[in-house]
Amino acid sequence: MSTWGQLNLIDAASPLQSEMFLFHDHAIVLLLGIFSLVAILGVKLTFNKFTSHTMLEAQSLETIWTIIPALLLLWLALPSLRLLYLLDEQSNSGIVLKSTGHQWYWSYEIPFTQSLSFDSYMVPESDLNHGDFRLLEVDNRATVPFQMETSVITTSADVLHAWTLPSMGVKMDAVPGRLNSMSMFVEKPGVYYGQCSEICGANHSFMPIVVEAVSLKDFVNYLEGAE
Amino acid sequence: MSAVEKNAEYEELKKKIWCPPFDARFPNQNQTRNCWQNYVDYFRCQKIKGEDYAPCEYFKKVYTHLCPGFWVEQWDDQRENGVFPGKI
Numbered sequence: 001m002s003t004w005g006q007l008n009l010i011d012a013a014s015p016l017q018s019e020m021f022l023f024h025d026h027a028i029v030l031l032l033g034i035f036s037l038v039a040i041l042g043v044k045l046t047f048n049k050f051t052s053h054t055m056l057e058a059q060s061l062e063t064i065w066t067i068i069p070a071l072l073l074l075w076l077a078l079p080s081l082r083l084l085y086l087l088d089e090q091s092n093s094g095i096v097l098k099s100t101g102h103q104w105y106w107s108y109e110i111p112f113t114q115s116l117s118f119d120s121y122m123v124p125e126s127d128l129n130h131g132d133f134r135l136l137e138v139d140n141r142a143t144v145p146f147q148m149e150t151s152v153i154t155t156s157a158d159v160l161h162a163w164t165l166p167s168m169g170v171k172m173d174a175v176p177g178r179l180n181s182m183s184m185f186v187e188k189p190g191v192y193y194g195q196c197s198e199i200c201g202a203n204h205s206f207m208p209i210v211v212e213a214v215s216l217k218d219f220v221n222y223l224e225g226a227e
Numbered sequence: 228m229s230a231v232e233k234n235a236e237y238e239e240l241k242k243k244i245w246c247p248p249f250d251a252r253f254p255n256q257n258q259t260r261n262c263w264q265n266y267v268d269y270f271r272c273q274k275i276k277g278e279d280y281a282p283c284e285y286f287k288k289v290y291t292h293l294c295p296g297f298w299v300e301q302w303d304d305q306r307e308n309g310v311f312p313g314k315i
Binding site for chain 2: 088091092093094095096098100109111117145149151153172177178179182216217219220
């Protein structure tokens with residue numbers, strides 16, 4: 001069911017997604033300003049009775065209406081570039097989560113004293129429990145600690161896939177033969193959902209991504225228990 | 228548990244996890260070569276310094292953290308069969 005809350009971007013669970021949310025608002029302010037100005041000018045020009053047959057050039061006006069849009073573009077470009085470079089920052093602390101795309105499921109590896117590896121398949125609709133999300137639940141969730149950097153390294157075993165977690169502001173193509181890394185900082189404990197975001201074949205829609213963020217203590221216990 | 232104890236516990240837990248540090252040769256999103264180079268370096272290091280040379284283990288630590296398991300298996304097979312394309 002659609003709700004009003006879905007009109008906006010997804011709730012941010014990482015600093016980068018918060019930044020992107022702010023940048024979205026920043027850009028929307030500019031867009032609304034331009035839209036309002038153009039709309040008002042359009043209406044005024046259409047309905048006013050004053051016309052000038054003699055005005056052929058207006059140097060100062062042209063200078064102003066060149067400089068102002070240039071400044072507005074700069075106002076948009078600088079925060080955008082800052083964000084672009086922020087998104088590219090790589091973490092060197094915390095943990096590594098390796099995700100490999102397959103047709104059509106994700107497999108994960110978490111390196112610890114021994115590497116923990118498992119496949120993550122979507123739970124079919126017939127097996128869902130009450131309250132589960134259709135087409136989003138998986139049998140094995142990837143687990144990461146919160147309040148800590150996670151370096152997600154993604155690749156594919158067959159065709160292009162894309163590992164995505166909207167609430168973390170993370171989306172990266174999984175390319176066969178290539179390792180793509182991205183940094184993710186989960187702020188809050190919780191279960192976060194994403195979907196494969198690169199058309200990868202018949203069951204592209206049925207290979208969701210679920211990440212469970214737990215405390216570092218629980219994370220280490222989980223890994224030690226799995227060994 | 229006091230804040231100090233909690234902090235100490237957290238620091239202890241942090242010691243158990245590890246992530247490869249930044250490598251200036253591979254500053255980009257693309258880490259393929261980082262994984263490959265550390266794999267090659269590990270076996271090259273063992274070949275030159277001997278299998279018991281402890282510092283070589285660092286390369287292994289890095290490549291096991293970066294490389295997908297199925298890549299490593301494939302390369303191990305290639306080395307066994309003498310068809311590994313890298314210089315070891």
